[in-house]
Amino acid sequence: MPPTGAPAYPPTPRTTPTRSRERVSYDRKLVHAILDAGYLCHLAFVRDGAPAVLPTLYARDGERLYVHGSTGSRPLRAAGPGSGPGLPVSLAVTHVDGLVLARSAFHHSVNYRSVVVHGTARQVTGAAEKDRALDALVDAVVPGRAADCRPANARELAATAVLVLDLAEVSAKVRAGGPNDDPEDMALPHWSGVLPVATAYGAPVPADGERAPAPGYLTAFARG
Amino acid sequence: MPPTGAPAYPPTPRTTPTRSRERVSYDRKLVHAILDAGYLCHLAFVRDGAPAVLPTLYARDGERLYVHGSTGSRPLRAAGPGSGPGLPVSLAVTHVDGLVLARSAFHHSVNYRSVVVHGTARQVTGAAEKDRALDALVDAVVPGRAADCRPANARELAATAVLVLDLAEVSAKVRAGGPNDDPEDMALPHWSGVLPVATAYGAPVPADGERAPAPGYLTAFARG
Numbered sequence: 293m294p295p296t297g298a299p300a301y302p303p304t305p306r307t308t309p310t311r312s313r314e315r316v317s318y319d320r321k322l323v324h325a326i327l328d329a330g331y332l333c334h335l336a337f338v339r340d341g342a343p344a345v346l347p348t349l350y351a352r353d354g355e356r357l358y359v360h361g362s363t364g365s366r367p368l369r370a371a372g373p374g375s376g377p378g379l380p381v382s383l384a385v386t387h388v389d390g391l392v393l394a395r396s397a398f399h400h401s402v403n404y405r406s407v408v409v410h411g412t413a414r415q416v417t418g419a420a421e422k423d424r425a426l427d428a429l430v431d432a433v434v435p436g437r438a439a440d441c442r443p444a445n446a447r448e449l450a451a452t453a454v455l456v457l458d459l460a461e462v463s464a465k466v467r468a469g470g471p472n473d474d475p476e477d478m479a480l481p482h483w484s485g486v487l488p489v490a491t492a493y494g495a496p497v498p499a500d501g502e503r504a505p506a507p508g509y510l511t512a513f514a515r516g
Numbered sequence: 517m518p519p520t521g522a523p524a525y526p527p528t529p530r531t532t533p534t535r536s537r538e539r540v541s542y543d544r545k546l547v548h549a550i551l552d553a554g555y556l557c558h559l560a561f562v563r564d565g566a567p568a569v570l571p572t573l574y575a576r577d578g579e580r581l582y583v584h585g586s587t588g589s590r591p592l593r594a595a596g597p598g599s600g601p602g603l604p605v606s607l608a609v610t611h612v613d614g615l616v617l618a619r620s621a622f623h624h625s626v627n628y629r630s631v632v633v634h635g636t637a638r639q640v641t642g643a644a645e646k647d648r649a650l651d652a653l654v655d656a657v658v659p660g661r662a663a664d665c666r667p668a669n670a671r672e673l674a675a676t677a678v679l680v681l682d683l684a685e686v687s688a689k690v691r692a693g694g695p696n697d698d699p700e701d702m703a704l705p706h707w708s709g710v711l712p713v714a715t716a717y718g719a720p721v722p723a724d725g726e727r728a729p730a731p732g733y734l735t736a737f738a739r740g
Contacts, residue, residue, distance in 0.1 A: 306568065332626070334608055336560035336569035344530065345560035345569055347610040347630050384558055386571040390721075391657050393734070397665045398672040400654055402556070406571050430624055433615050434711070441621045441706045448622040470723045482665045483731050484723040487658070494712030497614075499694040502708050510617070510711060 306410055307463035317464045326405045326464055327352045327385055331432040335359060336382045337413075350383070351425070351432035352459075357383065358425040359413065359455040378412035383457060391487040394471035395480040401472075403486065406465045413455040425454045436509035530634055531687035541688045550629045550688055551576045551609055555656040559583060560606045561637075574607070575649070575656035576683075581607065582649040583637065583679040595639050595679050602636035607681060615711040618695035619704040625696075627710065630689045637679040649678045660733035 300318040301307070309316050317323075327350075336345040349360040390403035416422045426449075427438035444452065471484050493513065496506035524542040525531070533540050541547075551574075560569040573584040595603040614627035640646045650673075651662040668676065695708050717737065720730035 306563065306566070332610065332612055334558035334560075334569055334571075334610070336558075336567040336606070338562055338565070338567050339530065341562070342530070342604050342634070343560040343562050343567055343606045344634075345558055345606040345608045346632060347558075347608055347628065349626065380566050382560070382567045382569045384569045384571055386556065386558070388556055393658060393661060393665070395666060396668070396672070397650060397654050397662065398668045398676065400657070400661070400665070402573065402657065404571065408570060410566070410568075426621060430621055433624070433626065434617060437617060437624070438621065441617070441624070442619060442701060442704055444620070444622045448620070452622065470721070473723070477666060478725065480666055481728075483720075483728050483734070484726050485730065486721045486723075487734060487737070488718030488721065490716050490718065492714045492716035494714065496707075497694070497710045497712060499697070499708040499710075501702065504705075504707050506709065507707050510707070513711070 301460070301462045303463070304410075304461050307408070307461055309463075309465075312465070312467075315465045315467055317466065318462070319464065322466070323407050323459070323462050323464045324352065326387065326407045326466075327357070329387055329405070330385050333357075333359065333383050333385045336384075337379055349429055349433065350385070351428035353424070353428050355459045357409065357457045357459060358416070358428055359383070359457060360429050361453045361455060378414040379455075381411065381413045381455075381457060383409045388489045389468065390489050392467075392471050393482075393484055393487065395473045395477040395482045395484050399472055399474070399477075401467060403467050403469070403489075404465070408463055408465075409457060409459060410461040411457045413457045416454040416456050419449070421456075422449060422452075422454055425456070426452065429454070434510060434513060436507075440507060440509070525684070525686045527687070528634075528685050531632070531685055533687075533689075536689070536691075539689045539691055541690065542686070543688065546690070547631050547683070547686050547688045548576065550611065550631045550690075551581070553611055553629070554609050557581075557583065557607050557609045560608075561603055573653055573657065574609070575652035577648070577652050579683045581633065581681045581683060582640065582652055583607070583681060584653050585677045585679060595637050602638040603679075605635060605637045605679075605681060607633045612713045613692065614713050616691075616695050617706075617708055617711065619697045619701040619706045619708050623696050623698070623701075625691060627691050627693070627713075628689070632687055632689075633681060633683060634685040635681045637681045640678040640680050643673070645680075646673060646676075646678055649680070650676065653678070658734060658737060660731075664731060664733070
């Protein structure tokens with residue numbers, strides 16, 4: 293990927309791929325754009341020596357990611373309070389942009405943008421940072437929504453845990469464009485090209501008893 | 517989740533959640549349906565004692581998942597040949613169905629269907645199974661496509677690695693429906709409801725030089 297000119301994340305052994313090196317980037321602006329285009333991540337951690345992965349929500353605030361959880365969930369408990377050693381994690385965000393159909397099975401592929409972060413997650417314990425993180429998590433899913441709902445009260449804050457993970461050991465991977473068929477396959481009678489994939493949002497469905505019109509930030513909302 | 521009547525996967529300590537227990541299911545038909553609705557998974561494994569996660573493609577064949585890789589990639593090499601000890605993995609598939617806006621920040625949620633699989637992945641080494649797995653991977657992305665492209669030749673087969681993972685320790689999680697606002701919040705002036713989310717496919721984009729019309733299985737194709 294061509295650099296955008298922003299300072300890059302320094303590559304490390306575990307953010308240096310063993311394959312498809314041409315797809316990798318450490319460009320900070322690109323990483324931020326991929327992260328900001330989503331809200332669902334997959335968080336991996338080690339539990340009793342074995343790998344575990346689960347889907348959860350995240351939001352970016354500068355060079356930090358906030359990851360949503362409940363105080364009862366395993367990774368959140370393992371991450372402990374803010375002063376503890378924290379929980380080693382790997383976090384991935386992936387957007388699929390297209391299905392790539394080549395004339396050969398081998399060159400079939402998917403167009404995508406992904407980011408993988410390695411680091412140590414810690415529980416957010418400061419009240420001010422936790423408030424800010426929860427606002428960021430709501431706004432990551434629906435921009436503008438944090439200002440249009442009742443903020444968490446003390447009981448709810450205590451029942452919600454947020455992890456923070458620094459963006460330090462980070463890489464992006466991007467595949468774009470058409471299929472890379474081999475020259476000797478170009479005459480084969482199999483259609484070749486890309487089927488674009490995107491996320492679509494339907495018309496808002498009001499909750500039982502809701503009679504107000506959906507707010508503008510929701511009806512106008514369309515993501516990446 | 518109500519059971520469908522199919523035999524269930526037996527729960528284990530690591531497929532028994534510590535939270536949101538009402539969302540969990542071990543129903544085999546439900547697990548299969550969630551897996552069959554997708555093709556992108558996040559695969560987690562342990563590398564040098566630390567967690568690692570990456571996006572990749574998968575396909576279900578009965579009670580097995582095939583996971584795509586390159587022979588050079590780290591997890592594929594770690595999984596070793598079919599007779600080796602294999603690679604402990606955790607694999608997640610997640611579909612987002614809606615953004616749930618409650619009147620309180622606390623009750624905001626996401627409607628989703630997810631499956632998490634724990635197990636030991638091994639490289640597929642038998643030629644016949646590898647052929648079948650690669651066909652399944654192509655058809656998982658675009659049903660019908662495996663029969664309409666050039667199959668992999670010996671060189672390509674050698675350059676492609678496939679992991680197999682048994683569906684034995686498996687759980688599904690599903691959240692559906694509207695927001696669960698607290699009774700005392702019902703009169704708040706914040707709109708409450710669900711924004712449906714789905715995957716949308718655009719018009720096929722032919723590769724350079726492709727002049728044939730897109731095949732019927734592609735233009736008719738709409739997932740989930």
